[in-house]
Amino acid sequence: MIQLLRIELYKIFKRPRTYISFGIVTAITFVIQLAMLSDGNSFVNFALQGVNEQFDIRGNILNGYLITYIILQSLLIHIPLLVALVAGDSLAGEANSGTLRLLLTKPISRLKLVMAKFISSFIYTVLLIMWLAGVALVLSLVLFGKGDMINLKSDAFVMILQDDIMWRYGAAFLFAVLAMTTIAALSILLSAFADNAIGPVISTMGVVVVLTIMSNLELPIFNVIKPYLFTTHIIGWKGFFDDPVPYAAITRSVVVLVLYTVGFLGTTVLYFNKKDIKS
Amino acid sequence: MKPILEVNALTKSFKTFKAVDNLSFTIQHGEVYGFLGQNGAGKSTTMRMLLGLIFPDSGTISINGYEFNNGRRHLLKSIGAIIERPDMYGYLSGWDNLKIFATLSDSKITKDRLYEVLEIVGLKGREKDKFKAYSQGMKQRLGIAIAMAHNPDLLILDEPTNGLDPQGIAEIRALIVSLSRDHGKTILVSSHLLHEVEQMATSMLIIHKGKKVSDGRLSDLMNPDETLIEVNIRPNNDLAQLLSGSVWGQLTVSQTEEQIVLKMNPKIVPELNRWLVDNRIDVLSISSRHSFEAYFLNITNDTTTANRAI
Numbered sequence: 001m002i003q004l005l006r007i008e009l010y011k012i013f014k015r016p017r018t019y020i021s022f023g024i025v026t027a028i029t030f031v032i033q034l035a036m037l038s039d040g041n042s043f044v045n046f047a048l049q050g051v052n053e054q055f056d057i058r059g060n061i062l063n064g065y066l067i068t069y070i071i072l073q074s075l076l077i078h079i080p081l082l083v084a085l086v087a088g089d090s091l092a093g094e095a096n097s098g099t100l101r102l103l104l105t106k107p108i109s110r111l112k113l114v115m116a117k118f119i120s121s122f123i124y125t126v127l128l129i130m131w132l133a134g135v136a137l138v139l140s141l142v143l144f145g146k147g148d149m150i151n152l153k154s155d156a157f158v159m160i161l162q163d164d165i166m167w168r169y170g171a172a173f174l175f176a177v178l179a180m181t182t183i184a185a186l187s188i189l190l191s192a193f194a195d196n197a198i199g200p201v202i203s204t205m206g207v208v209v210v211l212t213i214m215s216n217l218e219l220p221i222f223n224v225i226k227p228y229l230f231t232t233h234i235i236g237w238k239g240f241f242d243d244p245v246p247y248a249a250i251t252r253s254v255v256v257l258v259l260y261t262v263g264f265l266g267t268t269v270l271y272f273n274k275k276d277i278k279s
Numbered sequence: 280m281k282p283i284l285e286v287n288a289l290t291k292s293f294k295t296f297k298a299v300d301n302l303s304f305t306i307q308h309g310e311v312y313g314f315l316g317q318n319g320a321g322k323s324t325t326m327r328m329l330l331g332l333i334f335p336d337s338g339t340i341s342i343n344g345y346e347f348n349n350g351r352r353h354l355l356k357s358i359g360a361i362i363e364r365p366d367m368y369g370y371l372s373g374w375d376n377l378k379i380f381a382t383l384s385d386s387k388i389t390k391d392r393l394y395e396v397l398e399i400v401g402l403k404g405r406e407k408d409k410f411k412a413y414s415q416g417m418k419q420r421l422g423i424a425i426a427m428a429h430n431p432d433l434l435i436l437d438e439p440t441n442g443l444d445p446q447g448i449a450e451i452r453a454l455i456v457s458l459s460r461d462h463g464k465t466i467l468v469s470s471h472l473l474h475e476v477e478q479m480a481t482s483m484l485i486i487h488k489g490k491k492v493s494d495g496r497l498s499d500l501m502n503p504d505e506t507l508i509e510v511n512i513r514p515n516n517d518l519a520q521l522l523s524g525s526v527w528g529q530l531t532v533s534q535t536e537e538q539i540v541l542k543m544n545p546k547i548v549p550e551l552n553r554w555l556v557d558n559r560i561d562v563l564s565i566s567s568r569h570s571f572e573a574y575f576l577n578i579t580n581d582t583t584t585a586n587r588a589i
Contacts, residue, residue: 007379015370098366102425105330105362106383107355277332 001112008120012086018124021082022131025075029135032071033143036062040144047152063147064140065165069241071136072172079176080183080208080234081201082128087121087187088200091272095195095279110273114188118265121184126177133173151241158243168245172237175250179234182257183208185264192272195279227252230260281344283308283433283465284329289338291324298324300489302338306467306482308432311459313480314469315575321489322469323363326437329467330360342433356384359431361439365422369411373402373421376410381428388429396424399462400454416447423454427464434458436468440475448475455479473575485575503544507532507568508551510539513561521558527551 012018036043040062048057091114094100103113149165151158160168186207190200211231214222226232236253239246284306291299299321306312316322327333329340331351340347342354367376377397381388397403400420405413413421419439426434439455440448456479458464470476476483485493512518514536522528522539530541541551545567555562 003382007383010375010379011368011371014368014375097368098364099368101327101332101362102366102380103383104332105355105358105360106380107352108383109352274334276334277327 060147065149067140084204087184090117091191092194093197175237313476359426360435374406384429
């Protein structure tokens with residue numbers, strides 16, 4: 001299993017397109033940081049125009065923590081696509097390129113192959129989130145400095161003291177890893193059904209987009225199923241920037257995401273174990 | 280000694296299409312076993328079932344006496360295979376591909392062994408090149424290197440000369456013969472090209488529409504009376520008249536002023552030669568070849584298959 005995992009990681013990180021995801025994360029982060037450097041104060045004044053009438057807010061409002069929060073809100077919509085690019089390619093890409101049949105003529109079990117694909121996708125996801133944390137948080141703090149963070153919500157705003165922020169980011173990134181691992185498991189499941197690489201990537205995004213719309217639409221018919229959709233829970237990281245932190249809701253989200261991940265993975269193993277390799 | 284591979288009543292359908300129908304055959308150690316059939320006859324499906332890529336609906340596969348389903352992983356250690364094209368990771372070097380797939384077969388495989396197989400297939404010195412930069416022939420040879428790296432008893436090669444130029448075909452053919460003769464490998468090699476298999480195999484299995492239609496040693500499959508005898512002569516205007524008035528005319532398949540082709544038993548070639556000399560026809564050369572193509576077409580002909588299926 002270790003051998004298989006090492007080989008899977010070697011293949012992922014030897015492939016040039018793997019680094020496109022890291023490049024995209026870096027580019028989007030830089031663009032937002034540059035925009036905030038040039039016009040950030042206008043953005044903050046606009047965002048706080050209602051609040052400023054009632055409160056006198058002083059200090060470094062446009063700080064690295066706020067910029068990171070803005071970057072996370074923008075990027076965590078796109079990260080599923082970047083995760084799907086690798087995880088969705090894991091089985092279907094091998095089938096499409098014909099290497100799957102060569103792999104499976106070797107004395108390895110299909111269960112171990114799926115697990116190696118999943119763990120390597122998980123490691124890739126962790127590295128991508130760590131990269132995002134590094135580029136967004138570290139660079140934003142360098143460029144914009146520290147300060148108390150204002151979290152503007154639709155019906156309230158939360159002020160978080162700067163000494164109370166870093167653990168929240170740590171927890172938020174950990175939660176993001178779990179959420180993206182669920183996306184990776186979904187991609188691998190769709191990858192097991194397909195024999196071409198692009199299908200699972202598009203299908204994953206299709207599922208995420210449709211379910212996200214259902215999670216966000218305030219219609220009674222969707223309200224019944226919303227708590228059971230994983231897309232309702234992948235934004236649970238935002239809870240760490242509330243005061244008080246809604247631990248019960250976050251725990252519920254973690255349980256739902258873990259169950260979905262196990263479900264996707266179990267279905268993949270069951271299906272792939274009986275699949276005829278005709279590609 | 281138990282056969283290295285024993286297949287019994289193997290059957291596989293895809294929806295309503297029966298790809299392999301009650302197929303049984305046995306391969307003995309050291310054989311080069313040709314697996315012949317037209318495109319779509321069921322060769323690749325059979326080979327995929329032998330390797331556990333496709334699951335049979337019914338039937339059994341035994342390797343060295345052990346049933347495949349009871350020890351797939353263990354038994355795959357004694358098999359090396361190329362199925363259809365030898366597709367690998369184009370962005371990796373030949374060496375990386377060889378190491379990855381060889382390690383999956385045997386984690387204790389040594390660097391020396393990898394260089395040894397590269398030497399055997401004639402790729403030593405080119406192992407650092409990217410796989411995508413390899414020619415089709417080099418890809419096939421790397422595929423064979425991967426198949427034999429862990430020193431398996433049985434090599435399963437599905438259409439190994441597909442897509443190769445004539446020189447590449449000759450190289451791969453020579454390699455396969457050498458693997459059997461010099462390295463003692465048992466080889467199951469499939470092709471839809473009769474001429475190819477005929478030149479490599481010691482035994483032959485022919486399938487048609489998923490069913491076995493013929494099986495046995497090549498020499499036993501051939502009817503000696505069906506041998507084609509080709510006689511090259513100095514141009515002779517009287518040839519047609521001479522032939523028509525003799526017993527040899529009935530055996531003649533084709534004739535020109537310079538060549539006669541007869542279908543006959545090679546044992547009576549001396550009599551033919553004597554008759555030609557007696558009739559003042561100058562013989563330049565006499566050669567024989569089995570009419571394997573005629574044999575193959577005959578047994579895979581739809582109208583006769585039902586009667587000949589074993």
